Amino acid sequence: MRVTNRLLGILVGLALAAAGGFMAFETILAAAGQPFLVIPGRQWLTVLRHTKWSAATVIVVMAVIAAVGVVLLIAEARRWRRWRAPIAAARGTAAIAAANGTTTWWVTRRSVEAHLARQLRASTDALRPRFRLNPRDRQWRIRVLAGMPVLADQDARAAMAGQIEEIATQVLARLGAPGSSRIKVRLRRQRRAGRREVFR
């Protein structure tokens, strides 16, 4: 969202500058009695003067504008997941800090999610494991969604869930994540090979 927001800022800025520039330029031309140069101003004016507010096109355009506003407002208001999370200092950090100044260590969120999935694939029979990490200051929250063979019974499910939790806990401990991290595992029977499961 950080990058999206920045791109949005650039796009809106350029659009405003272009619209404002054309508006000022064409207005000055019109004031001097010259015809519009870049935009077909007269045609647009004629259309706007003869289009009713109740026209279907107007309703659709206004509804789309309002809907974009709602979606953008929700996206800006909700809490974003961090792109990187602070991790406990490695041993060398103390030496650097003592000699010079402050040292901070971070790990990128996506790389941790991918790392967890690789660890799980390497050690269990989980199918298409997907991790969703939400690293907060005092607690990392991890949601795991993994597939398992259709014929697996309840005991096998419980065993696999336990295995997944154990692996995730080990990885978090190795990274120095907060001790109170929460891991939520969801297993699904894989109905078909190649079926893509997503978080809901």
Added chain:
Amino acid sequence: MSDRANRIAGAMLAVALLAIGGLGLSVALGAWGHSAPVNLVDPIVVRWWHDGGWKSFASLAFIGLVLFVLGLTLTWAELRHRGPSPLGDFEASPRTGVPEAPQRGLTTLRAAPLRRALESDLRAIDGVQRASVSLLGGPGGLELRAQLDVGDRAELTSVGDNLAKAIERLALTVGFGPSLVEVTISLVPEPDQRVS
């Protein structure tokens, strides 16, 4: 702009869009009754425009200029570099406590080779597959930002120890160490895990 400022700007844009769309929908759906205009550009507006004469043109041109400046300001704010600037070439001061240190002449240190040397030093650490370093600020307050791709099986404490040693070597070379070190690691598959 900072993330927070971007969020506020995005929320303001969202509220503006919501207001325009909502108001437009309410007019289009007849919520305002007979007092609402019938056409998008109402004859009353056209009459105001003609009555205004040159002031109408001046007002519209002014609004256009304000939008133009606002747009450029927003774009510039998004594109401009924030935070300390990259370390440039600088003159090394003689190290204290070294009797044979030269008292005359100047030694200029180039920032780019220093950065490349540190990157190469970091890449040599066991488990580090890629290293990218930024040296920011100046001799008075050097900031070091490193991005490391670290293999799945790498020992992070060992990476930390070796990083500390690499920074000590850098400090020994240039005569001062960074006051702020920020290390961002990405966990990546080991080369033998990759599917080609």
